[in-house]
Amino acid sequence: METEVKEEANWIENQMTDYLDTQILSDVFNRIKNLFNDAPLSRKDLHAINTIPELFLALHNYKKIFLGNYGFFTKRLKTVNPRLGTYVDQKETEIKLMLNEGTRDCLQESTGVDSHSTGHIQPPQEVVPEQETGHTQLVREVVPVKETDGGTAGNFHKSENATLSHSTIEAMGIPGLRKSIGLITLKKDGCLLESTTGFRVGKNYLMTAYHVFKEIIKIVWERILKKAEQSDKKESVKKKLQDLFGFQSGYLNPRKQPLPFGQLFEFLKDHEVQIEVFDKLFRQATKVMFGIRDGKTTAGEFRFEYDIPFADVDHDVIVLKMQTGESIPPPPLQLEKDSVRDIVHLIGYPKGQTEVDLRSDIKCSVYVDDQGLRSDVTKAIKWWEDHRNRSVHGDYAVCRYGDGMNCTVTGKMFLHTSKEFERRSSGSPAVAIIDDRCVVQMMYLRGYPEFCYKDKNFPPPQYLFEAGVAMPVITRLLIDCCPEVLED
Known part of the structure; x- marks a missing residue:
């Protein structure tokens, strides 16, 4: 021992x-x-x-x-x-x-x-x-x-729990993170559907990964279409859908747009369509808790407005507006607007409800150019061919940057982090400490190859690539689409 x-x-x-x-x-x-x-x-x-x-x-x-x-x-x-x-x-x-x-x-x-007795023996x-x-x-x-054979990425997969607790994060001199990074919970039929991480931006907004809310939004949209078909004012409702969302049927795959569900629900209510179900499906089913300590929130618990200011399936980002009332939201984090650093600290709730404590994986390595990424991806493909007799060219195809770019066309950058962050970490901010302030460099999204998570068939850690979306890309999108989100 x-x-x-x-x-x-x-x-x-x-x-x-x-x-x-x-x-x-x-x-x-x-x-x-x-x-x-x-x-x-x-x-x-x-x-x-x-x-x-x-x-x-x-x-x-x-x-x-x-x-x-x-x-x-x-x-x-x-x-x-x-x-x-x-x-x-x-x-x-x-x-x-x-x-x-x-x-x-x-x-x-x-x-x-x-050892507390008078007769204890010293080694x-x-x-x-x-x-x-x-x-x-x-x-x-x-x-x-020690480095793992075949690459340096193994440094960032030190063990099952190679992360720091929040008490250590606070010792670094950045105590506000517990307030500004929240644990999001989503329920369906009263049961927990998902738990993940989100972080404060702007005046009263929260940013997280779109795919986290995808199932909830899908359920709401399907119920809207059903009510539209059942309404005796169907044509009027469909025209409203066209005006607000750009289309009136099919799947909802938002691209750089708001999702004004609140405006739609007011319209439905005025047309005598029952909307109470949407409160149960969305507002009551989703919330975020800040400042969690010993399983309890110390910095506020918030539901979300129906109107969603920004959603984009391609960049996998959603910005939600919190219902504040008389409550004061925690302070926002600063977003990087220029370039992402090659070393970041990933911070979030990787274990969701099973361990409600903010964690940090310090010194995650980010691929800031395509040369290093392409070299390591080539090694990964060869490893699968040599050791598992499996062709994975297509599975790693996403792990490529655009020509002359330091990210993909949808703003994704790749990094390596600890094993503890391999699941339930979507929406976690990756930050750098600049002038004693935490600046969000990217938001964690998912890992590749995706089949590894489904099959639980993982390669050596240096051949598993995690993706995040670069904040300079997202800030430019927000400035163009909904600049109010960036206003403090």
């Missing part, structure tokens, strides 16, 4: 150093690195160190820092970035508690002696001289995250 605890502690340290590496730009990193010049790093050491994980490894080798004790490093980091220094303090406390609990569990298991540990902190330290092994 002690070995398992130590491995878990090492994993937390690796997550911490990976996160620091994403937050510290090269010029700032050089300033931090030079703070260790001759104390204890030589010029040769400094020249060979290019990342925070490499700096940590060197300080471990010189016995200046230890697993769960980073005072020597943190003291210097705080002179450059106090917020990140506080974050390291938080992780140090977390690791210390884990190691202490692990030691007690190991003692009780191996000796049967309560043998290697002691080194006092360092800068003035305390005796323990030497512990550092286990870096």
